[in-house]
Amino acid sequence: MTTNPALDAGWVDPPPRQGFFTDTSICIGCKACEVACKQWNDVPDDGMQLLGSSYDNTGALSGSTWRHVAFIEQPVPAVSLGMPKIGLPGQQSGAERTDFRWLMSSDVCKHCTHAACLDVCPTGSLFRTEFGTVVVQEDICNGCGYCVPACPFGVIDKRVGEGVKNEGIAQKCTLCYDRLHDGLTPACAQACPTQSIQFGDLDELRERAAARVEALHDSGVPSARLYGESPDDGVGGLGAFFLLLDEPEVYGLPPDPVVTTRELPQMWKKAGLAAATLLAGAIAVFAGGT
Amino acid sequence: MVPPATFTSYYGRPVLKASPWKDDIPAYLFLGGLAAGSSLLGAGADLTHRPRLRQSSRVAALAAISASMAALVHDLGKPSRFVNMLRVAKPSSPMSMGTWLLTAYGPMVGLAGVAELAPGRLGRLLAPLARPAGLVAALTAPAVASYTAVLLADTATPAWHEAYRELPFVFVGSAAAAAGGLGMLASPVAESGPAQRLAIGGALLELGMERRMERSMGLAAEALHEGKPGRLWRTAERLTALGAVTALGARRSRVLGVLSGAALLTGSACTRFAIFEAGQESARDPRYTVVPQRERVDARQG
Numbered sequence: 001m002t003t004n005p006a007l008d009a010g011w012v013d014p015p016p017r018q019g020f021f022t023d024t025s026i027c028i029g030c031k032a033c034e035v036a037c038k039q040w041n042d043v044p045d046d047g048m049q050l051l052g053s054s055y056d057n058t059g060a061l062s063g064s065t066w067r068h069v070a071f072i073e074q075p076v077p078a079v080s081l082g083m084p085k086i087g088l089p090g091q092q093s094g095a096e097r098t099d100f101r102w103l104m105s106s107d108v109c110k111h112c113t114h115a116a117c118l119d120v121c122p123t124g125s126l127f128r129t130e131f132g133t134v135v136v137q138e139d140i141c142n143g144c145g146y147c148v149p150a151c152p153f154g155v156i157d158k159r160v161g162e163g164v165k166n167e168g169i170a171q172k173c174t175l176c177y178d179r180l181h182d183g184l185t186p187a188c189a190q191a192c193p194t195q196s197i198q199f200g201d202l203d204e205l206r207e208r209a210a211a212r213v214e215a216l217h218d219s220g221v222p223s224a225r226l227y228g229e230s231p232d233d234g235v236g237g238l239g240a241f242f243l244l245l246d247e248p249e250v251y252g253l254p255p256d257p258v259v260t261t262r263e264l265p266q267m268w269k270k271a272g273l274a275a276a277t278l279l280a281g282a283i284a285v286f287a288g289g290t
Numbered sequence: 291m292v293p294p295a296t297f298t299s300y301y302g303r304p305v306l307k308a309s310p311w312k313d314d315i316p317a318y319l320f321l322g323g324l325a326a327g328s329s330l331l332g333a334g335a336d337l338t339h340r341p342r343l344r345q346s347s348r349v350a351a352l353a354a355i356s357a358s359m360a361a362l363v364h365d366l367g368k369p370s371r372f373v374n375m376l377r378v379a380k381p382s383s384p385m386s387m388g389t390w391l392l393t394a395y396g397p398m399v400g401l402a403g404v405a406e407l408a409p410g411r412l413g414r415l416l417a418p419l420a421r422p423a424g425l426v427a428a429l430t431a432p433a434v435a436s437y438t439a440v441l442l443a444d445t446a447t448p449a450w451h452e453a454y455r456e457l458p459f460v461f462v463g464s465a466a467a468a469a470g471g472l473g474m475l476a477s478p479v480a481e482s483g484p485a486q487r488l489a490i491g492g493a494l495l496e497l498g499m500e501r502r503m504e505r506s507m508g509l510a511a512e513a514l515h516e517g518k519p520g521r522l523w524r525t526a527e528r529l530t531a532l533g534a535v536t537a538l539g540a541r542r543s544r545v546l547g548v549l550s551g552a553a554l555l556t557g558s559a560c561t562r563f564a565i566f567e568a569g570q571e572s573a574r575d576p577r578y579t580v581v582p583q584r585e586r587v588d589a590r591q592g
Contacts, residue, residue: 053301056505060303070300075454124378142374143367146385148548149309149445149573157368158310168367249580252300256583260446261382267440267454274458275432278466281332285485285487286338
């Protein structure tokens with residue numbers, strides 16, 4: 001149905017592309033995915049801080065955080081049940097009573113169809129697996145850090161921490177490459193108690209997601225929308241895509257991500273022109289007399 | 291510019307990650323450019339019999355590229371694995387291409403530079419190799435000076451990526467200004483004509499392209515005008531303009547030549563640090579990521 005990046009990377013007869021569909025409408029913010037990921041992948045502790053952002057004390061994806069549950073407490077107009085009005089204790093007179101809703105979403109590496117991290121990696125440490133995912137080979141990465149600013153989602157990062165395993169090396173979600181080889185579900189999806197994180201063949205997940213959005217629209221949740229499911233977006237579609245209940249930037253996701261290497265041919269062309277300009281200039285300054 | 295619309299973010303946190311690169315990288319951008327420009331001056335001086343300019347340029351190129359290599363290795367998370375860069379050659383990775391470029395360029399600069407410095411028998415042994423090595427270095431030098439622009443632009447960092455059209459010209463201009471400046475500083479007035487012309491030409495190219503770049507970058511240009519990168523950017527502009535004007539008198543006065551050279555070298559370094567820091571800042575502030583992308587989405591949806 002869609003392009004298979006494993007084929008593009010030279011795999012012969014690869015298995016179907018594997019991915020995640022994270023349905024945030026049923027996420028309950030339990031963080032079991034964060035814990036399961038840390039546990040299975042032996043990802044080191046990266047400190048405990050109170051960040052003052054609802055129940056999110058994880059902060060962001062990083063070299064030592066491969067799943068991150070975002071929590072947003074959002075005011076929404078109160079639904080009138082037609083009940084007699086009773087003042088709340090401590091309620092300011094005349095103040096509008098508002099309700100609020102939780103938005104919770106477990107973020108992860110998107111395993112892009114066109115992955116900038118992989119494109120720019122100068123050692124070949126980052127590679128495309130037969131499952132169509134993107135994985136760092138930790139024994140090859142030399143910590144140049146180029147993948148970090150290249151990622152349009154701010155996912156991959158160099159691992160920091162004195163003396164921790166793989167310190168200074170770029171790290172991120174592997175979609176549990178080791179478990180996939182044994183036919184197992186990635187640790188986060190396995191641990192998710194509500195099936196908010198669904199794992200499987202990407203084509204099948206896309207169909208499931210389309211049906212889920214339709215069901216939500218029919219049941220009165222018009223704000224439900226898919227993020228990253230389309231192969232026509234700026235990164236060729238995500239291997240790990242989402243169902244969101246608000247704009248992507250509310251969850252800390254870029255609204256219109258583009259793989260930076262899309263413009264690389266023009267960049268090389270400009271650099272070639274600039275180099276020619278410098279060479280011509282250098283010849284001219286010696287041709288011009290004393 | 292229209293003030294940016296309000297935008298939504300997740301607790302004001304960055305969407306992108308700023309590069310983990312430290313001062314090593316902008317220092318390399320400057321030194322690599324200086325080395326490249328100096329290699330061009332050195333080869334030209336060699337072919338046109340300007341021994342003092344040739345000598346100072348070759349030695350400058352050697353010193354600058356040696357310091358560059360040290361900075362590049364030092365910036366790695368695992369410096370001992372530097373050689374892993376040579377496992378692959380990937381056109382999609384400007385850093386990979388740059389590594390191979392430096393692998394070709396560096397040893398040639400080394401040969402030409404060491405030939406100038408080595409005493410006695412070694413010097414005589416290397417002397418016949420100096421010219422061909424210097425010429426090969428000069429032919430690869432323009433690419434060394436310009437590829438670093440692609441290195442920065444080929445990222446999601448807004449102030450680097452959005453500058454991709456003009457940045458290579460800014461960088462080669464800056465390289466020419468720095469190398470020309472050093473040539474005026476280090477060689478006698480009788481031989482510094484080409485250095486003076488390279489310096490002025492480079493400074494004009496840099497200043498002109500910077501104005502164009504500021505207009506084509508959109509919102510990301512603001513990162514070049516605010517805070518620490520803004521101060522560096524303004525300093526770079528003034529020093530480069532001052533250096534170009536002073537260079538006009540460099541053939542009559544050695545003092546003016548030295549002043550001009552110092553201004554141009556400092557200006558070139560400030561340019562590189564300003565652009566580097568602007569990029570870092572543009573990655574840390576979600577405004578630079580969300581506002582232009584939201585505008586694109588809204589425009590598509592009509």
